[in-house]
Amino acid sequence: xxxxxxxxxxxxxxxxxxxxxxxxxxxxxxxxxxxxxxxxxxxxxxxxxxxxxxxxxxxxxxxxxxxxxxxxxxxxxxxxxxxxxxxxxxxxxxxxxxxxxxxxxxxxxxxxxxxxxxxxxxxxxxxxxxxxxxxxxxxxxxxxxxxxxxxxxxxxxxxxxxxxxxxxxxxxxxxxxxxxxxxxxxxxxxxxxxxxxxxxxxxxxxxxxxxxxxxxxxxxxxxxxxxxxxxxxxxxxxxxxxxxxxxxxxxxxxxxxxxxxxxxxxxxxxxxxxxxxxxxxxxxxxxxxxxxxxxxxxxxxxxxxxxxxxxxxxxxxxxxxxxxxxxxxxxxxxxxxxxxxxxxxxxxxxxxxxxxxxxxxxxxxxxxxxxxxxxxxxxxxxxxxxxxxxxxxxxxxxxxxxxxxxxxxxxxxxxxxxxxxxxxxxxxxxxxxxxxxxxxxxxxxxxxxxxxxxxxxxxxx
Numbered sequence: 001x002x003x004x005x006x007x008x009x010x011x012x013x014x015x016x017x018x019x020x021x022x023x024x025x026x027x028x029x030x031x032x033x034x035x036x037x038x039x040x041x042x043x044x045x046x047x048x049x050x051x052x053x054x055x056x057x058x059x060x061x062x063x064x065x066x067x068x069x070x071x072x073x074x075x076x077x078x079x080x081x082x083x084x085x086x087x088x089x090x091x092x093x094x095x096x097x098x099x100x101x102x103x104x105x106x107x108x109x110x111x112x113x114x115x116x117x118x119x120x121x122x123x124x125x126x127x128x129x130x131x132x133x134x135x136x137x138x139x140x141x142x143x144x145x146x147x148x149x150x151x152x153x154x155x156x157x158x159x160x161x162x163x164x165x166x167x168x169x170x171x172x173x174x175x176x177x178x179x180x181x182x183x184x185x186x187x188x189x190x191x192x193x194x195x196x197x198x199x200x201x202x203x204x205x206x207x208x209x210x211x212x213x214x215x216x217x218x219x220x221x222x223x224x225x226x227x228x229x230x231x232x233x234x235x236x237x238x239x240x241x242x243x244x245x246x247x248x249x250x251x252x253x254x255x256x257x258x259x260x261x262x263x264x265x266x267x268x269x270x271x272x273x274x275x276x277x278x279x280x281x282x283x284x285x286x287x288x289x290x291x292x293x294x295x296x297x298x299x300x301x302x303x304x305x306x307x308x309x310x311x312x313x314x315x316x317x318x319x320x321x322x323x324x325x326x327x328x329x330x331x332x333x334x335x336x337x338x339x340x341x342x343x344x345x346x347x348x349x350x351x352x353x354x355x356x357x358x359x360x361x362x363x364x365x366x367x368x369x370x371x372x373x374x375x376x377x378x379x380x381x382x383x384x385x386x387x388x389x390x391x392x393x394x395x396x397x398x399x400x401x402x403x404x405x406x407x408x409x410x411x412x413x414x415x416x417x418x419x420x421x422x423x424x425x426x427x428x429x430x431x432x433x434x435x436x437x438x439x440x441x442x443x444x445x446x447x448x449x450x451x452x453x454x455x456x457x458x459x460x461x
């Protein structure tokens with residue numbers, strides 16, 4: 001069963017095939033609890049990737065020309081409107097959209113999928129795997145939802161969906177929601193095959209590309225998905241902007257996501273004192289209010305920068321870094337890397353793991369405080385998936401940072417390391433070395449729990 005990217009792009013490559021892209025914060029130094037400072041190793045790209053320097057420069061160049069969009073006749077307003085709409089074109093090109101697709105600007109992936117959920121036809125049935133991020137697991141509150149068990153191979157993912165769709169009402173609307181790359185394991189999902197299965201049973205499919213788009217080219221047409229959603233802050237742009245792109249019919253038929261200026265085309269008082277509204281039929285229907293012009297422009301700038309850098313080069317270098325991490329962690333018997341599809345499954349630069357004898361919050365705190373390495377610990381807004389992955393290997397509630405378990409549940413959390421186009425070799429090498437040293441020698445500092453987080457104990461420093 002093939003996955004959604006070219007297998008040749010997933011082979012290891014020499015480090016010199018591409019240099020890391022310039023990102024903000026690459027020279028920031030942070031204090032170590034043991035004394036001194038070190039350049040910060042940002043290895044939490046899956047949560048928020050640092051902004052590309054190119055994006056920041058583009059925004060700074062535009063900032064003096066800031067003006068209201070779609071609202072003014074002045075030169076700066078006209079310039080800003082052109083920039084806003086040209087950004088829509090750039091994003092459509094980046095995503096390989098169809099000619100009649102709409103690109104709607106939102107606040108984030110979460111906002112995009114909630115918008116789509118609000119636009120579902122009546123009595124729509126939604127199919128979603130338990131492996132999804134909460135952004136794509138939870139928005140479907142007004143629909144009939146079928147939650148699918150976590151598959152253990154890409155082929156099983158397709159088979160599970162095929163069986164579920166075969167049992168649905170064939171005459172009602174249906175939607176499948178699936179991630180392109182897991183935010184927990186980094187594994188690539190067989191999106192093209194899942195789209196074919198959905199369409200064969202009369203269903204549509206939306207792709208959560210939050211973790212895929214920053215690492216691999218995403219083409220709506222090639223993957224044959226109906227919609228794609230992603231966030232700017234994972235695509236090397238600043239916070240506060242996102243995209244929902246795809247078919248227009250459900251979006252045009254739905255009530256506006258927000259009611260207000262921009263979404264309305266004509267508004268008039270009725271004789272009886274009420275108000276008649278004619279809503280927009282374009283993407284503006286769901287973009288009420290003054291838009292986040294800088295956020296939208298940032299996404300377009302990031303799309304252009306990644307395209308110009310060449311995804312072949314970016315993918316090859318990232319695969320090289322993935323091999324470094326995998327090989328390094330494999331040398332530590334106490335480390336268990338989490339996976340649905342197996343160690344050799346194609347993935348992006350996201351890996352989660354647990355360390356025998358360590359609470360994950362304690363381990364992540366030590367990486368930060370003693371080595372200047374930023375990772376994430378916890379359940380990664382994908383609680384069912386992490387619990388599934390760790391359910392057969394229960395962790396004892398630790399002395400530092402262990403989350404309280406709900407009645408009947410085990411206390412489970414993990415550590416996630418993630419990286420991308422701006423990650424230098426040294427950051428990955430420092431991480432691997434730090435993991436080995438912590439497992440071998442233990443932490444050099446004492447830690448305590450504060451507000452649910454594990455932090456260095458500085459009371460006796």
